[in-house]
Amino acid sequence: MRADTRSREELLLREVLELGDEAPVTMISREPSGEGSVAGFTLAESGEELTYFVDTSGRAVARETGLVLGELTAPEARVWLHPADPHLPALAPVAFSDAAATLLARLGVTATGAPRLVAYRAGRRAVLSVDAEGGRQWVKVVRPDRVERIVDAHRALAAAGVPQPGLRGWSDDGLVVIDQAEGVPAADALGAAGGSIDPDALLDEVDGLRRRIAGAALRSPARTDMTRRLAWYADRLSVVLPGELAAGVARTVAAVDGDWESGDPVVIHGDLHFGQLFLDDAAAIAAVIDVDTAGVGAASDDTGAFLAHAIASAILTPPPRDERVWELARAAARRWDAASAPGTRTRAVAHLLGHALGAWEAGSLARAARILAAAHTVAAEEADALGRSAAFG
DSSP: OHHHHSOHHHHHHHHHHTOOTTSOOEEEEEEEETTEEEEEEEEEETTEEEEEEEEOSOOOOSSOOSEEEEETTEEEEEEEETTOOTTOTTHHHHTSHHHHHHHHHHTTOOBOSOOEEEEEETTTEEEEEEOBTTSOEEEEEEOGGGHHHHHHHHHHHHHTTOOOOOEEEEETTTEEEEEOOSSEEHHHHHHSTTOOOOHHHHHHHHHHHHHHHHTSOOOSBOSOOHHHHHHHHHHHHHHHSOHHHHHHHHHHHHHHTTOOOOOSOEEEOSSOOGGGEEEOTTSOEEEEOOGGGOEEEOHHHHHHHHHHHHHHHHHHSOTTTHHHHHHHHHHHHHHTOTTTSTTHHHHHHHHHHHHHHHHHHTTOHHHHHHHHHHHHHHHTTOGGGTTTSGGGO
């Protein structure tokens, strides 16, 4: 029956909004959070497509901005209409051009365009781009209790010589404004037709960046939790995937589960991948962005994230340009193998399961299957097989 396949979050949304069984509801995202998750759905109302989020995290908020099930002090769930995210109280105001322009004006910046939402992780953070005199500005909306930590991370990394965009300003209600990074996005340089980015030279740059990050005077833990995420993604995929693919997930997890060896903790970026890097004309790293997650953690958190992102990006890149990204993925897998970077493959597998779940939620079972095939190759430590089998055709 249809009810047997619908998620708990969808059933809660239908209950709260009093939707009939035939009302079209589409899940667009789902991430672990707190003691539960935050799931996003789209539905059409009066000819308009609206986005709702169902939050079962149990996390406290300063003010509710939606509907609450259960006690206000410990809600069973909350439902809100985007952009009224109760975890990000500054999002709704700054999403409108007048508020964004006023914010930037206080920082001495004149906006020349309306804000554009370029990234959003419900309950966690949002990123908006605003064209302005003197260059584009990036407005990050985060939970208010994270602002001080983010500012401290920027300052500590700058003192350690880590190249990054300038920190323009911030506010206690959860806003951080950052300048445009210098250089060219590494993803653009790598994928450019006729590009000459050498994968090993880029990885040399990445390792040099990691050494500088490791020298930063940060003491707080990095914002990573891959041990929990591996189990969460695997459990979720086992429910939504067809039997054979679900069984493959279980085999892949079994091949790496428990291999969390990480060595001595160091300061890491926390979500390092080539999408975070900008290069100068000599293909040296000119800037690294999104340092919000930086802190003390396992070095393999960064190598695992980098490897997984390279693989997922290669699968998304159309041929023949995808082969350049596969070259980077294979080079990363060889460089950070089980001997030289213990724990990398397990963390990479966890990230890849997350990418596979995202592909399934986007409606692409074929892409999810390709990502899972790559995850199994990583688990088996077969670096040179990445991108070469029929599974990646």
